[in-house]
Amino acid sequence: MSNGVLVIIDRPAIGQAGPGEAFRVVSDDRPSLRATTLAATRGDGIFETAAIRDGKVQAAAAHLARFTRSAQMLDLPAPDPAVYTAAIEHGISLLPDAADAAVKYVLTRGDEVDGSVGPIGWAHVHVSDDFSGARRNGVRVVLLSRGYALDVVETAPWLLQGAKTLSYAVNLAALREAGRRGADDVVFTTTDGYVLEGPTSSVVARFGDTLVSTPAEAGVLPGTTQEGVFGYAASIGLATAVRELRVEELAAADALWLTSSVRLAVAVRAVDGVERTVDEAFTAAVNAYLIARTD
């Protein structure tokens, strides 16, 4: 079954020489990767997932900037933003319906066995899943320890906290643990009591007239959708702050959201089984703003 348009990027890095075009379209329901690619054998690469609305990638520059930052953290060659942009736009142009779609794009290091293979990338453009139910109903979350103290970004950068790598087995295991506990999603916490992020989302909290999210210095991904939420907040006169957030502050927050590029802002309606008030009007308004976003 074909699910979308797959563009293999044979020359994803800046300055990478080689014959032919930088990218090519292949069928996404046929094999396109070698079994020895470091993406599949070691999770050794990086990715971004972005929403596409009406044929345009949302927050395209913010995603590419984060992609470049992840490459630096993994000592990967710098991905070429122009090549990725062209590859993604070409993929979008071939999608039958790009009104509500998404793209996942990847850069991997090469091949585990064949040293003659350099970095390879790809972009997969596909129609988006329908997340309107989660946006309307919110999600139940559990707090799970990420096992790290807040300062590992500085003290142990090889742990790659804050890089968006292909090594997401722990993120998925945490989501399965949430399911076992009757919840839908996870908020990771540090061993010293700070809020981090979800496995595939940022955390945004509202305290009175201020929205708060957690800083990249804490080892979270800079949230491209969280930035959009803050843009909305500014447009309606709310204050915003990026600061460390203690776990015990969550109970006092007036509202909580998980934000991500495709699902957008979903209200947290329970934390560890304790029900919370959900601000349905604000959630609907911020999602309308995010869907209409054209930056």
Add this chain to the structure above:
Amino acid sequence: MSNGVLVIIDRPAIGQAGPGEAFRVVSDDRPSLRATTLAATRGDGIFETAAIRDGKVQAAAAHLARFTRSAQMLDLPAPDPAVYTAAIEHGISLLPDAADAAVKYVLTRGDEVDGSVGPIGWAHVHVSDDFSGARRNGVRVVLLSRGYALDVVETAPWLLQGAKTLSYAVNLAALREAGRRGADDVVFTTTDGYVLEGPTSSVVARFGDTLVSTPAEAGVLPGTTQEGVFGYAASIGLATAVRELRVEELAAADALWLTSSVRLAVAVRAVDGVERTVDEAFTAAVNAYLIARTD
């Protein structure tokens, strides 16, 4: 460039029904995985790497047992040992020279986009790299924090410590950090001062007449080669102990090794730049034992 024999295992799990054979041989220098496989997009799967000597997989049962244990930790379906064994043996039979080879075998969860795709596995059999230099000369290691306390295996099993997953980006980042520090390899430590393992090896220490390695309960992989080293030790009248090992004990150890299936036992000749005595005779003897191993 073809590097070996690749066997795709279409039905890797116990009780998995389907048409045709459970596995098939494909070219390893051509694509065999979809770009949407969870192996490549999320590092969501498990693996084992085993040595092949004279056409036989070494410690075959121990590797398969650890593979099954990893599957349980990731809530994957149980891999079928008979299918994997047959696939690997078939791959070996097609390798021109299986005197000194290795196999990497994998189980992944399925496809990120196409829900009709179930678990998929593969086994890649190839001639081994030459590690005789490292066995003779030893390696320089640095101690790097794994960021976790010793007890995360019990308190936070979703962190998957002790599972051999495809999400190895941190392990590879640690090895690059070792290179930046002028070393060859890494010994991971806990935040509370315990020795864990290397990114792709176990740690074995000798104190007088006793060899010591670290327990699976500490979140390390049960080392199949470490078991072989302990078997050698017993055969020459040395005592062995699996116990927690404090970082400060390393300085007092009479000798240290990193052990792994293909590279075997390599002596640690420096820790964080401090030179150590290397027992060349013992190292050569234990490697001769490991190479001749037929269990």
